[in-house]
Amino acid sequence: MKSQSVWLTHQDHRRPQVSRLPGAGVLLVLILAILGCAKQPSNLVLKVWTTESDPATLKVMEEIGDELVQSEPEIDEVEVVAVPWSDLSVKLQQGFQTGSLPGVTHLEPFFTKAFVDRDLLIPLDSLVQELGPQDIQEAVRDVAKFDGHYWGIPQHFGVSFMAYREDLLARMGVRVPGTWAEFRDASSKLGSGGLPTPVYFPGGDRFFIDAIFFEALASNGGHAYINGLPNFDSPEAVETLAYLKNLVATAPTETWPSATYVEGFPRMVRGEVGFNLFVGGRATKSFAEQWTDQEMAADRIFLPFEPPVGPHGSQGYSSVDCEPFVVINQAKNSGSSAEEGPALENASLAYLRLLYRKDNYLRLMKSVPIQLIPIFKSMAAQYSQTPFVQRWKPWYDQAISMVEARRVNPYFTTSSEDLEIPYLFDLYGSRVITNMVASVMAGDRSAKEAAKIAQRKALAIAEEY
């Protein structure tokens, strides 16, 4: 008993000094942390989400943010976040659930109607009027215009290209095809000449499978939707599926489902690919960086060509990349308070005003020339004088001519009017189109059978809206 008593006395003597003080410290830190969390930030942090991942573009967008912070004292910070477009809907959804939606974000044009229907955006009519709608390229101006309101403004426009290796074609005596039949012949000739992949189909990402199908369908005179309803089992659509299957059959089909978009560039540079079915303007930058042959300039080797025309079509169509900037309706953002919401929306509009100011905007467009082309007609002359654009002029000229001739369609459509269809987002997510193309390419189904199944599934989705 005695020893226990001594032990207790000994401990009691020391405990307040060695144990309670850290405990009290931890408690104090916790209280301060809770108070700190409870305290509302006095200034605004504007988040801008962009699908542009190029560091040069992000740098310009951050500099525009810095300029806004300097001119608007109530804005504490502009945080520019690059979100891969394939993750955009997931990130937005998570932001909606956690109350951390951005102020400004890019959207895919075919997502936009779904967002408008859910009241997630605020209209940008006044901003569009300030910028001058008559100065914006008609092909992209209205991609986010619904119910008479502008809900978004395209950041830029970029056109999808089909590209070829000029030297390989010349060496094998193959001409640039203008029709599907010529394309098949050219592809066969390259294949029999020993080229490992005459036609590169980036099938590793469903976005490109869908885009290639819609481009080919439009180039065959087909319509993906009629009166707002799916039209995937039309003769033009069936023909398109068979064409894609035959075109790629000249190459080892084992590789196409895992062939990524970016992998296509080095493979073209290595001389393994004759034609690439889908490249964006950004490809020019990759070709310029990867091409090391000093005797032949890259801009003479890698050239674009217009999409070949199908038997039912009269002209080729490309896809137009024109993701609009939209401003989130902060009333739907549970993370922003009643006072903060309108302030964030105003800050978002102020950011976009600065971004579309001519000097900033041209700087932004020149960060990745050819990929980012100004939507404003009045800036075309100045932009086209950029040395890189001059070097890769055939690409720029093709983009301009396709847009001016209105031979471009937003992704997942065969007409810009299709963007009004409310179920595009759901249809895209369902992979109906991807699976239709893939099942034909893999030989699992005939073109007619696959088209029929896709039509049935797409109709079921449409009926829900």
Next chain:
Amino acid sequence: MLRSTKSGRAALQALVLWGGVAVIIVIGLLVIFVPVGCLIGVSLTSLRGFSSNYSYLGLWNYVEAFRQPEFWRGARNTITYAIGSCIGQTVLGTVMALVLGGWQARTRRAIAIVFFVPYLVVPAVIAVQLWRFLIDPRVGAITLAIHRVTGHETYFMSEGLVMISLIGISTWMFAPFVMLVVSRSIEEIPSRRFEVIALDGGRSADTFRHVVFPAIGPAILGVALLRLVLMATKFDVPYLFLGSGPLSSKFGPTTVLIYELAYERLRYGEASAVGVMMLLTLFLVIWSVVLWQAVRGGT
């Protein structure tokens, strides 16, 4: 006085004990049953992304899932992937453990750490990227080596080989886990047993059959069951390996289907219904094995 102090202390101990149990039950309820309850609740509704409006649908989402070929395809792929990779990991991990068992304790532990550390520190995204590069049909070291030996090009990402490739990568990634568990159970075998069988003139095969296998059998079964469940719920490796193209649609397991339903189509109700069915299936599998073991008198 002494008795009352003792009974007071006992009461306090009981209070602490049952209080602790109560806290664990409450935490368990909050951490496990509340989320599962929410999942079941959402599965009975039409809830979709970017919207707070929904209606009660009863079991409609479940009926709808059963009608979709994608659901059955996902289930088939899950079974193939989970069983295939579970067998691969268990066999490879056990062989690794048995090989290690022949070494001195210190060397054995050092080698085990060398094998196990990559399992702990290599994230799925890097492992998958590494393997995608190794099996690239044009520049991959493995495909080039096969080409050099056989003269044939091998397409590991072709439809015929992609599932085998996925199972192979998963086996490579997770076999060290099995190795560690089995290795530990080998270490626990008393050395006396080896000595006895050696004195009886037993050969290596006899040692394995009469000493090693009975000792490691329960560990193998336990770890195999754990790996089976973990592989059936695996999302990151199949998703990263198959990409978002047609391979994902055709060979993706149920977890990938749930992801597509929830995050690409924003159909939370349907995604939750598939999730609940997956949960129930795994629950049944685990309890079947547990009951089977109990009936056999095992542990």
